[in-house]
Amino acid sequence: MSEVARFQRLYEANFTPLLGYALRRVSSPEDAADAVGETFLVAWRRAEQVPEGDEARLWLYGVCRRVLANHNRGNTRRTRLGARLRATLAEQTIPDPAGDVALSVTVRAALARLRPADRELLQLSSWEHLEPREIAVVLGVSARSARTRLSRARQRLRTELDGNDPREAGHVLHDRAAAPPPQSRLAPEEER
Incomplete structure (x- = not known):
């Protein structure tokens, strides 16, 4: 078998x-x-x-x-x-990210209302983690000038966020998570 x-x-x-x-x-x-x-x-x-x-x-x-x-x-x-x-x-305490979404939207909106020069200073400082002396090299200005401009840009951001949670200015000034999505390049026919 x-x-x-x-x-x-x-x-x-x-x-x-x-x-x-x-x-x-x-x-x-x-x-x-x-x-x-x-x-x-x-x-x-x-x-x-x-x-x-x-x-x-x-x-x-x-x-x-x-x-x-x-x-x-x-x-x-x-x-x-x-x-x-x-x-x-x-x-465990698990943080709820929902609160950060509203905060991020508010901060992004405030940043968008700033002048491009102020926005660039804040992004170089907070998102790229550059010191004022390093920002000075990037912008081609003196370290003293970069420090002064950065201080003024931070104050303008605080003014834009006036009436909101004071944490919001710190959020954008120190959190990479608030970084905007990468900008897409224009198509060749749009660049003309």
């Missing part, structure tokens, strides 16, 4: 009793079906170890018992891990 034919006979003779064995030991039919499937997979892989006759069913029960034990241990580990994760998450 071929290996396939022998396995088919083993399956047909033992599927129903093995499924009943598993169903009586787990809470869901799906888990029982999975256990039986894995048991027969082991039987296929270890066909030379499966005894003949009635002993085959006992051997399959033993394999299924170990499969179910592994299943239960896995469930216990998952349950414990889930409990630990829930406890950890309960202790």
Whole structure:
């Protein structure tokens, strides 16, 4: 008899009793079906170890018992891990980014109302993290002039944000997240 034919006979003779064995030991039919499937997979892989006759069913029960034990241990580990994760998450403070959206929109609008020169100074300082002396090199002015212009630009931004949350000026002055999206280049025919 071929290996396939022998396995088919083993399956047909033992599927129903093995499924009943598993169903009586787990809470869901799906888990029982999975256990039986894995048991027969082991039987296929270890066909030379499966005894003949009635002993085959006992051997399959033993394999299924170990499969179910592994299943239960896995469930216990998952349950414990889930409990630990829930406890950890309960202790964590997760910031709500929704507040930053409104803040960013307000700051961007205020920046857009500034003169381009002021906007450039603030962006070089806050978004590029350049010091006044470095800004001076970029703009081709003295360090003293850059410092003065930057101070005035910050004051103009505060004025634009007047009446809003005072954190907003600090947000744009120190947060790269407020950086505008990259500008797209004009198509060649638009540049003319």
